[in-house]
Amino acid sequence: MTIGGQTFTVTQNGATPPVTNAALYFPDVNTNFPWQTEIAIINTSDQTVTGTLRGLSNEGQLIETKAVTLSARGRRQITIATEFTNHADIGYIIFDTASAAAVQGYTKLYIDGYYRAAIPAVKEVNSSDIYISHVASNAQWWTGVSLLNTTSATKELTITFNNGQSVPYTLNANEHKVFTIEDLLNQRLQTDIQSAVITNASGIIGLELFGSNVGGSNQMDGILLTDKTASTLYYPHVAGDGWWTGIVAYNPSASSCTITITPYTAAGTPLSPLIRSIAGKGKYIGTVTDLGLPAQTAWFKIDSTSPITGFELFGTADGNQLAAYAGKSGTGAKAGVFAKIEKNGWTDIAFVNTEASLASVTLTAYNDNGSAVSTRVLPVGGQSKVINHAEAIFSQDISSATYIAYSSDRNVVGFQLNGSSDGTMLDGLPGLAGAN
8 A cells, every 4th residue: 555655565364265175174273271182184095195284263364374295194193282383373274185085184172181072074064954963051061062164155054952942153254163052042051952953054064072060070072063864873882891881863853763773792693672763853862771782782783764863972980081983874984094093091993894794804003104013904703893902903013103094895883992091081083984
């Protein structure tokens, strides 16, 4: 600008345009003390992958960029507050690359020494209504929601709860917002609300977190919020020995449905099935013990007469740890990754052969440079389950490995649990395969 014969230069950030080849969204970043955020990107291919991490503000303005090169099978783990200069201004991150199909990743949100949640990075943006399959807003639990508008247009959403109450919610272009259910609804506990549907949600991605309100109980984890439903859901693990397993199956339809719960032993033997009904907008919810599944149940599946969605939770009886598993729809996948081997604690791997025939599953432990540290081929019987510590799966020392890839001639579903050595933090991640 020229004013009174003098020239002044003004620099202004413009709105961030949508990126058509965005491979991974990390839809929630928080480094405001005491919160911290860790992300990771894994190249699942045999070719080098290059790309750029873009840190954006909650308003969608570009804050900072970081170039990333991943060797074949390479992995990059980043603590946001360590590697981004203006990390406190970043609300979400996008990894742009021309090799979108080759990469997987996750976000971990945590308060060190308190609790931690792990969420898969998003490769597939929602295109229809989003389901919040579980809401807990009471004296024991809080529920937080994070929503990101990936489009260049304002989105006028409606959040409708199972009790019929609805709230309009606006997200500007490329905007990210975070709220608790209590904050959304006049800062009051909402004990009669158990679920919700977000309409006009095409182009929106998000997640929800569950956390404990009770003093001395440090529990939190979360799941992605998606538009996906399926007629069959797999719950690949039932915990024991000081742990509880909670399950949710949510019917988003206005009409009731009938579900058949088929439990299996670890060896793949089917046990007596249970048949239940779920009312429209209702849930099948409880702990495995309370729901009456046989004592020998190692995993189970739910078949429904209409599409449903759901997840499972694993918690310690002492109230100090919580982890979640929410798998994708379908019968599983024949390849994927368990994205992190915990270095300051432990990692357990669990997976199920969802088919009736014997599977040959190859597990390979890789380091961050993409070099194979050890490989193990496991025969897994039809509908059988494998669970073990990551190190115990392999005959060689894998202390230098950072993640595990799997491939199979049959479909498998699985997940990992990562726990800290001091017993305070726990998180769960599904086996990352295909679009999330």
